[in-house]
Amino acid sequence: MQTLTVDLGDRSYPIHIGTGLLERADLILPHLKQKRVAVVTNTTVAPLYLERLTATLKDAGVEVLAIVLPDGEAYKNWETLNRIFDALLSNRAERKTTLIALGGGVIGDLTGFAAASYQRGVPFIQVPTTLLAQVDSSVGGKTGINHPLGKNMIGAFYQPQVVLADTGTLATLPDRELSAGLAEVIKYGLIRDLPFLEWLEANMDRLVARDAEALAYAIRRSCENKAEVVAADEREAGQRALLNLGHTFGHAIEAGMGYGVWLHGEGVAAGTVLAADLSRRMGNIDGADVERVVTLFKRAKLPTVAPDLGADAYLGYMGVDKKVEGGKIRFVLFRRLGACYVGADAPAELLRQTLTEATGPAAP
Amino acid sequence: MQTLTVDLGDRSYPIHIGTGLLERADLILPHLKQKRVAVVTNTTVAPLYLERLTATLKDAGVEVLAIVLPDGEAYKNWETLNRIFDALLSNRAERKTTLIALGGGVIGDLTGFAAASYQRGVPFIQVPTTLLAQVDSSVGGKTGINHPLGKNMIGAFYQPQVVLADTGTLATLPDRELSAGLAEVIKYGLIRDLPFLEWLEANMDRLVARDAEALAYAIRRSCENKAEVVAADEREAGQRALLNLGHTFGHAIEAGMGYGVWLHGEGVAAGTVLAADLSRRMGNIDGADVERVVTLFKRAKLPTVAPDLGADAYLGYMGVDKKVEGGKIRFVLFRRLGACYVGADAPAELLRQTLTEATGPAAP
Numbered sequence: 001m002q003t004l005t006v007d008l009g010d011r012s013y014p015i016h017i018g019t020g021l022l023e024r025a026d027l028i029l030p031h032l033k034q035k036r037v038a039v040v041t042n043t044t045v046a047p048l049y050l051e052r053l054t055a056t057l058k059d060a061g062v063e064v065l066a067i068v069l070p071d072g073e074a075y076k077n078w079e080t081l082n083r084i085f086d087a088l089l090s091n092r093a094e095r096k097t098t099l100i101a102l103g104g105g106v107i108g109d110l111t112g113f114a115a116a117s118y119q120r121g122v123p124f125i126q127v128p129t130t131l132l133a134q135v136d137s138s139v140g141g142k143t144g145i146n147h148p149l150g151k152n153m154i155g156a157f158y159q160p161q162v163v164l165a166d167t168g169t170l171a172t173l174p175d176r177e178l179s180a181g182l183a184e185v186i187k188y189g190l191i192r193d194l195p196f197l198e199w200l201e202a203n204m205d206r207l208v209a210r211d212a213e214a215l216a217y218a219i220r221r222s223c224e225n226k227a228e229v230v231a232a233d234e235r236e237a238g239q240r241a242l243l244n245l246g247h248t249f250g251h252a253i254e255a256g257m258g259y260g261v262w263l264h265g266e267g268v269a270a271g272t273v274l275a276a277d278l279s280r281r282m283g284n285i286d287g288a289d290v291e292r293v294v295t296l297f298k299r300a301k302l303p304t305v306a307p308d309l310g311a312d313a314y315l316g317y318m319g320v321d322k323k324v325e326g327g328k329i330r331f332v333l334f335r336r337l338g339a340c341y342v343g344a345d346a347p348a349e350l351l352r353q354t355l356t357e358a359t360g361p362a363a364p
Numbered sequence: 365m366q367t368l369t370v371d372l373g374d375r376s377y378p379i380h381i382g383t384g385l386l387e388r389a390d391l392i393l394p395h396l397k398q399k400r401v402a403v404v405t406n407t408t409v410a411p412l413y414l415e416r417l418t419a420t421l422k423d424a425g426v427e428v429l430a431i432v433l434p435d436g437e438a439y440k441n442w443e444t445l446n447r448i449f450d451a452l453l454s455n456r457a458e459r460k461t462t463l464i465a466l467g468g469g470v471i472g473d474l475t476g477f478a479a480a481s482y483q484r485g486v487p488f489i490q491v492p493t494t495l496l497a498q499v500d501s502s503v504g505g506k507t508g509i510n511h512p513l514g515k516n517m518i519g520a521f522y523q524p525q526v527v528l529a530d531t532g533t534l535a536t537l538p539d540r541e542l543s544a545g546l547a548e549v550i551k552y553g554l555i556r557d558l559p560f561l562e563w564l565e566a567n568m569d570r571l572v573a574r575d576a577e578a579l580a581y582a583i584r585r586s587c588e589n590k591a592e593v594v595a596a597d598e599r600e601a602g603q604r605a606l607l608n609l610g611h612t613f614g615h616a617i618e619a620g621m622g623y624g625v626w627l628h629g630e631g632v633a634a635g636t637v638l639a640a641d642l643s644r645r646m647g648n649i650d651g652a653d654v655e656r657v658v659t660l661f662k663r664a665k666l667p668t669v670a671p672d673l674g675a676d677a678y679l680g681y682m683g684v685d686k687k688v689e690g691g692k693i694r695f696v697l698f699r700r701l702g703a704c705y706v707g708a709d710a711p712a713e714l715l716r717q718t719l720t721e722a723t724g725p726a727a728p
Contacts, residue, residue: 078442089513092683117481120508120519121599144484149453155484156520235485319456 021166025060031161033096040111041102042071074260084114104130105137112143116158129169131181135222140230180265182300188225194338245332246272252317269302277358279334311355385530389424395525397460404475405466406435438624448478468494469501476507480522493533495545499586504594544629546664552589558702609696610636616681620673633666641722643698672723
């Protein structure tokens with residue numbers, strides 16, 4: 001097991017990475033304020049890991065309430081959040097009851113926002129079971145739900161007490177979701193870590209083949225990068241926005257195709273290629289750089305051509321993006337590979353060219 | 365105009381108290397991050413004060429989006445909150461757009477929670493127009509909505525940038541709501557400020573007659589008391605719970621009678637009498653003390669007999685209260701008048717006696 005710390009003063013917390021963590025009550029107990037928890041999970045993860053985690057907790061004398069939600073980004077909404085509140089209130093969960101998120105990014109986002117809001121805040125713990133959640137969404141305290149007019153528009157910055165990334169759970173992850181997680185792994189290399197990008201180019205085949213050692217290294221390097229960025233900018237006033245490389249385009253793709261059709265990581269991959277294309281048109285990088293990005297995503301079995309929704313549809317979806325300021329769209333752009341920046345300097349004409357010329361038939 | 369400060373480190377903020385503050389753009393402008401705000405109010409307050417505040421802002425070059433909600437505690441729920449989000453998203457409100465709550469406690473709670481959650485947090489300003497909101501709910505950062513299974517169960521601790529308590533707005537306040545506000549004013553005297561309690565006993569008739577000088581003094585002393593308590597305990601880990609004197613019973617009354625039938629302050633008044641009755645049965649205070657509490661509430665035109673819902677119904681409603689811990693109900697109890705404490709030591713038998721013998725026919 002390896003342990004990192006996200007350094008946020010009195011909201012600091014450890015991330016444990018390794019196999020067999022679902023059996024480790026000793027990693028959870030020190031963080032509980034009472035011997036009572038609610039485990040929030042979904043219908044896909046529950047049959048695989050709920051019993052194991054519950055047994056670990058019950059053997060340690062902890063009372064467990066299980067809340068099993070439907071699976072999918074389409075359920076990351078108020079109705080599902082309210083099912084958590086209904087269960088907590090019906091079972092008289094208290095201010096010291098800890099919520100445990102067992103699942104992927106959607107479960108983590110829903111559970112985190114429920115924890116932030118239930119009785120104005122109760123403790124919570126992240127137990128991510130997908131690669132995407134282990135390298136990204138479970139670290140950094142972003143929680144929330146979607147609104148029909150925009151993704152992740154309602155939520156809170158709310159940090160967990162501890163994150164347990166059990167790499168053993170990746171064995172049951174569908175190929176498509178493994179790839180979606182690799183999109184965020186590649187992102188860390190692209191935005192700020194050229195040596196990691198080069199390591200990924202050398203080791204992508206091992207990652208796709210689920211080589212345990214390679215995966216553990218990729219998760220650790222990803223969490224280290226994210227922890228450094230978040231520690232420097234918890235509430236996204238500045239450099240944290242770099243983590244959104246490909247996300248402005250990606251969210252538009254997800255919304256335009258209907259939430260749940262494209263996976264988040266798939267949208268990020270295709271969106272990152274658009275960001276690279278736009279950066280090339282702005283003269284920051286060259287065609288070979290774009291090709292290098294495309295090649296790595298392809299080797300990770302990710303889509304690299306964003307759907308042609310029409311430039312106006314894209315602009316509409318992006319207009320309500322959280323990174324908008326004073327009416328200008330701020331993008332994460334490439335200065336070079338391994339060094340991105342946040343700029344509102346993309347000329348409207350080049351943006352339209354990217355949205356028209358670098359998109360294609362819709363297929364994730 | 366008088367100004368106090370709520371001292372919360374980098375979340376500190378000023379409270380301005382006085383007449384004509386709705387015309388004072390200079391008190392608002394320094395707190396805006398962009399010249400764009402959304403004013404959230406209700407159908408009762410809008411015809412009285414929305415135009416005045418909007419004109420003040422527009423004259424200062426600020427773009428104003430008005431969001432007018434239905435009036436009443438019955439609307440303090442997810443559906444109404446979502447109307448705020450719908451309006452913000454439809455109008456592309458951004459992360460730097462400030463939300464301004466113009467109204468009473470319900471508007472403040474809804475707007476504050478909307479501000480805490482919209483895009484994971486935008487700035488907000490409180491402009492309370494009821495006595496209750498000026499002395500209590502607009503100070504301290506508690507925001508939230510009701511759930512069918514419990515009041516204020518979903519929300520956030522989220523501090524405003526500034527509070528503007530324009531005492532001129534009290535001129536249009538219905539008598540019943542003025543009294544409801546006085547319940548919270550009296551509360552500060554009862555829990556921690558005997559000299560203020562004695563001042564209230566000497567000046568209650570002036571307050572009920574809306575003597576401007578008396579009201580301004582009562583608001584200032586109330587805000588000072590609340591600011592001191594909140595500064596010492598922002599997230600209600602300890603002494604802040606004292607502010608809930610009468611609230612555990614009061615919330616049960618409000619829920620049991622149906623939200624909106626009893627005003628919050630009415631529930632607090634009758635609930636405080638129950639807390640006094642229980643404290644007397646425990647031997648902490650005597651019958652004359654209880655009578656003194658009842659007399660002051662009566663002079664403020666407040667109900668002093670809680671409805672007889674049945675002891676079991678009360679216990680059911682109180683069982684999901686936020687102050688519950690380890691299954692035991694924690695009450696704010698009197699040690700003596702002017703000095704309350706939080707205890708889980710109320711014997712169940714005495715509690716049942718209070719709920720049975722000190723309640724009566726239902727009438728606010």
